Amino acid sequence: MNDILPEACATWRHLESAVREIAESYGYRELRLPILEHTELFRRSIGEVTDIVEKEMYSFEDRNGESLTLRPEATAGVVRAGITNGLLHNQRQKLWTRGPMFRHEKPQKGRYRQFHQFNVEALGYEGPDVDAELIVMSARIWRRLGISRLTLEINTLGMPVSRKRYRDRLVDYLSGVKSRLDQDSIRRLEQNPLRILDSKNPDMQGIIEAAPVMLDHLDTESAGHFDELKALLDAAGVAYRVNPRLVRGLDYYNRTVFEWVTDALGSQGAVCSGGRYDGLVEKLGGRPTPAIGWAMGMERLVALFEVCGGRTPAAGTDVYVAALGEGTLERAFALAETLRDAIDGIRVEVNLGGGSFKSQMKRADRSGAAFALVIGESELAGNRVGLKPLRSAEEQSDVAVDDLVRVLAEKTMKPAAGAAGSSK
Numbered sequence: 001m002n003d004i005l006p007e008a009c010a011t012w013r014h015l016e017s018a019v020r021e022i023a024e025s026y027g028y029r030e031l032r033l034p035i036l037e038h039t040e041l042f043r044r045s046i047g048e049v050t051d052i053v054e055k056e057m058y059s060f061e062d063r064n065g066e067s068l069t070l071r072p073e074a075t076a077g078v079v080r081a082g083i084t085n086g087l088l089h090n091q092r093q094k095l096w097t098r099g100p101m102f103r104h105e106k107p108q109k110g111r112y113r114q115f116h117q118f119n120v121e122a123l124g125y126e127g128p129d130v131d132a133e134l135i136v137m138s139a140r141i142w143r144r145l146g147i148s149r150l151t152l153e154i155n156t157l158g159m160p161v162s163r164k165r166y167r168d169r170l171v172d173y174l175s176g177v178k179s180r181l182d183q184d185s186i187r188r189l190e191q192n193p194l195r196i197l198d199s200k201n202p203d204m205q206g207i208i209e210a211a212p213v214m215l216d217h218l219d220t221e222s223a224g225h226f227d228e229l230k231a232l233l234d235a236a237g238v239a240y241r242v243n244p245r246l247v248r249g250l251d252y253y254n255r256t257v258f259e260w261v262t263d264a265l266g267s268q269g270a271v272c273s274g275g276r277y278d279g280l281v282e283k284l285g286g287r288p289t290p291a292i293g294w295a296m297g298m299e300r301l302v303a304l305f306e307v308c309g310g311r312t313p314a315a316g317t318d319v320y321v322a323a324l325g326e327g328t329l330e331r332a333f334a335l336a337e338t339l340r341d342a343i344d345g346i347r348v349e350v351n352l353g354g355g356s357f358k359s360q361m362k363r364a365d366r367s368g369a370a371f372a373l374v375i376g377e378s379e380l381a382g383n384r385v386g387l388k389p390l391r392s393a394e395e396q397s398d399v400a401v402d403d404l405v406r407v408l409a410e411k412t413m414k415p416a417a418g419a420a421g422s423s424k
């Protein structure tokens with residue numbers, strides 16, 4: 001579980017707002033959810049025989065003896081909230097949410113026990129148009145952030161009927177090579193054989209490669225859905241690779257599943273993954289409602305953004321106010337407040353704890369401020385302050401206090417409050 005320090009937060013915020021803006025530009029609206037849910041919710045949605053439920057959940061009993069779990073993913077909570085708040089009653093919902101998720105995994109680069117996701121979910125949409133839209137939206141995020149080195153893998157898991165047929169074929173095959181299966185897989189052979197295809201064990205990869213594939217056992221409707229999705233992606237110019245082994249680690253998926261993967265982050269290559277979960281709403285007690293969503297791993301997004309040379313626009317202090325001499329601190333406080341009142345978004349830092357001119361200028365420099373405002377006794381007497389550019393060779397100038405707002409609004413290129421454009 002990581003601390004995210006101020007410098008990193010600047011990048012996080014930059015990425016979060018880009019992703020949020022793009023989701024909203026497609027009509028998705030924010031939903032904020034609790035971090036704790038009943039353990040039962042995740043057992044029922046993610047599935048008993050999955051890595052998450054078997055070994056990764058942070059579960060505990062609360063004071064009433066109820067079993068609660070720190071959410072390992074967001075979709076179950078979104079569906080629960082949709083049902084309990086009546087959001088799915090004759091309505092369709094396009095929603096986004098974000099925040100921390102918790103999984104007791106083996107921590108390594110790109111894999112943490114508290115990590116963050118940005119999630120989008122479309123409930124009440126049958127697709128495949130919305131499937132394509134969600135993928136096109138994620139592609140826009142990469143373009144906007146200058147992220148390359150991602151490839152899109154897609155697959156279809158069909159519907160429960162065809163999946164059942166496929167499952168039988170898979171069990172036949174896996175039973176034939178049972179002596180070469182690892183412990184997890186032997187256990188899953190009976191209960192949840194599809195999960196074996198999601199195994200991360202390198203020794204299992206050969207067996208998985210040779211397994212029969214779902215694509216050969218699809219129902220006609222799912223095949224049509226998949227073809228239409230591919231056609232829409234082709235038309236939108238989004239390249240993809242069909243990966244027939246892509247099954248995803250949660251049980252609730254059907255039909256479309258996809259993953260954006262990179263080779264730039266070592267073995268933790270999945271940056272954004274998702275799929276359709278048409279049966280989940282009903283399974284959790286709602287009316288049958290088709291749905292699809294994706295989750296983006298923010299830690300991996302930040303890492304990839306940096307690998308791709310992404311830069312976060314600086315958002316440091318604009319003005320550092322230095323106060324030197326008798327009665328100047330009060331004036332510095334008052335002027336700083338005036339500036340904050342008058343100029344939207346200006347960042348003003350007043351020198352705290354006194355100090356010589358030299359030490360105040362040193363702090364001003366360290367603050368990253370573009371300008372220092374120097375308030376001394378003689379300047380005060382003349383109602384003028386010194387304006388010292390810290391990031392250019394320009395000389396210090398003397399500015400009348402009455403002109404200060406206008407001059408700083410211009411120099412920091414921030415709109416004065418109440419000016420045209422700032423009242424929208």
Ligand code: ATP
Nearest residue numbers: 105110111112115249270271272273295296297300
């Ligand atoms: P992986 O195959 O890497 O374990 P996953 O299939 O378990 O990923 P999902 O449950 O689909 O992942 O979560 C969506 C996204 O969240 C992933 O694509 C990844 O970017 C991110 N993610 C998942 N688990 C972690 C983790 N432990 N630490 C950081 N990011 C994670």
Ligand code: MG
Nearest residue numbers: 051103105249
């Ligand atoms: Mg995982």
